[in-house]
Amino acid sequence: MANPKLDINLSIIEDNTRQIVQLAKSKGIDIFGVIKGVGGDIEIAKAMILGGVVGLGDSRLDNLKKLKRLKVPLMLLRIPMLSQAKRVVKIADISLNSQLEVIDRLDKEAASLNKVHKIILMIDLGDRREGVLPKDTLNYVDEIRTLKNIRLVGLGSNLACFRGVLPTEDKMLQLMELVKGAEGLLGRKLPIISGGNSSSLPLLLKEGYTPITNQLRVGETIILGRKVPSGDKFSFTKLDGIKLKAEVIEIKNKPVNSDKVNGDSNVNNSLDEEIRRRGILAIGSQDIEAKGLIPCNKGIIVEGASSDHLIVDLTNVQGVMVGDEVSFRLNYSSLLRAATSPYVKKFYYREDDRD
């Protein structure tokens, strides 16, 4: 069997999607499924669609292009490169934006293709990643409304992505004020208030909370079942949608400390002689981020990785042998890397309880 691999349980991903879609729907919110964490994987995208997302989002045009045949609305999440404006208009139905010169170019390209391109204007509510500052928002809206081939369909924000600023009710109220101002300028309603990512979901569980947003863009909590940023399980989701498996290629009892190069043999003390049972797995930092791996077997400790070797401590586990597969859950950045590594194979299945 090919190793290393991602074992992908599409039933869990579909079910996680359904749970989140239903929770959001009860609050009047649509969910866009975000697929960039798995390199635009089409099978996972299909599972999200079965689970009820209204569209799919990815930060890369190459991924969106693959998804075009699924015939659902596609959203470009990373603000576009000026040099790719034409491709953006061709591939994406809607894009998130924050730069006027880019929006101008999108307008020109849309005109040449005889299209109207939809945009959401991103507002930086304090996370300091993309977005227009609140004080500049209405000036931007004023400029955008003069563009004939651009349709401003909403305002959006992105929190907890860079500085970890969380979506609080205060931040959402601030967004609401800007939406009202923009609607005043435009003389029409803005259909979309795109509130954020997985980190916004816990707010929906708060007693009596009435959200201002009517759209969320959710990747991590659907795919990994994890709450952002804590990484704990989210209510209603399962954690085992994706597991990484890698094969053991060496097991040996070894001293904990490395031999000293040019060492003075007299400094060897008894501490140096602690012996641990070490394993090496055939996967490395080309494929994963070692600190983002969570062994399913709790006794296994991840020590670290070089480009092609993952070193684990097996002292506290029984029965792991050379040739065995070791399973891990992943955090988002480890998943990103594994899903885009050409060396990691993907296996899809659909029963709910395989192991």
Ligand SMILES: *Cc1c(COP(=O)(O)O)cnc(C)c1O
């Ligand atoms: C990645 C991304 C998301 C999804 O984030 P998750 O934490 O995976 O839910 C949403 N919006 C934007 C703009 C993104 O870049």
